[in-house]
Amino acid sequence: MGDSFHDQLIEDSRFLKDDRRLDTELVDKLILQLNRIYPQILTDKEATRFRDLDVPTCVRLGELLTHLQGKGEEACREFYRALHLHVEEVYYSLPTRLRLRDSADPLGYPGVYQQRYVLNDRGPAFFLSCFSIAVGMALLYYYSEAKVSGGSRALGVAALGLGRKAREVLIWYTEESLMK
Template sequence: MADSYHDQLLKDSQFLVADKRMDTELVDKLVLQLNRIYPQILNDKEAHKFRNLDVPTGVRLAELLAHLPAKGEEACQEFYRALHIHAEDVYFSLPTRVRRRETADPTGTNNAVVLRERFVLNDRGPWFFLGCFGVAVGLALLYYYGDSKVFGEARKVLGITAVGLGMQAKELLISYTDDTDRKP
């Protein structure tokens, strides 16, 4: 059975107070959203109290999280909605959300991990990419700005490399090698 938002907020409160992503700016956004859109949840006086910069952010957040359950189920639900809007990464890392995803998927595969793995191009990391890119740029610079006597034969290699490419790339490379053969 699903927990109510009130119960979820009580379980997530400790995590939210300890999370470093819950900075002053984010807490202010949440308070303003609850105050402006739902003034019945946080009136102006309460919003001013929770936005007071003289009080540390962790203390203000803890007071807000203790205050919302007293306002009722709708206040807790609107806090989660505001958190989802302004800090999606924090929202999806809440203990109640993680547990809900894990229990919703009985096979044991976590969809968040699957989505992250789908976008990984290779497992070698950025240094491998930078190394390959650097070698390619270096060879290209050497090829185009190098001595034509040294690389005269290398241009003919372009005609051979066109074998595995598409028709337009093949025509371009072959025409380039033909043009360079005629000039000298």
């Protein structure tokens, strides 16, 4: 492990403070775990202060993290152990855990995730309707070569539902083919 637990906790602190999964009950479990098993890290008086329900949970958690960073490497390591024990899903979603996991197995978890490129979010029905219009226009164009007068009129009528530029092109094409 290249980073110390102290450095990792500094990096993960912002994520932990913002994570809504760490509610009052879970923060209390972490505090009690550290207090009961490691009273040298978190004394009874400190645990009582961090469990004060009059203070918002995010503030108490921020103060706890700052306190643990001040206590040193061992305190930070035991916090990670308690977090892993009580809130595993948060532990595995920490930025340092994700980075360590990615660097440990570069083939299993590529560092650069493939992004999904979405051209539009309208779905398959929109694609099918656009494709149908394109096929219909291609068929009209193909049959308008054989029958200049009938196909050109149909092509002109097809231009009614299109945008201004496309409509101008189709109407121009219809007028040109009628003049021939």
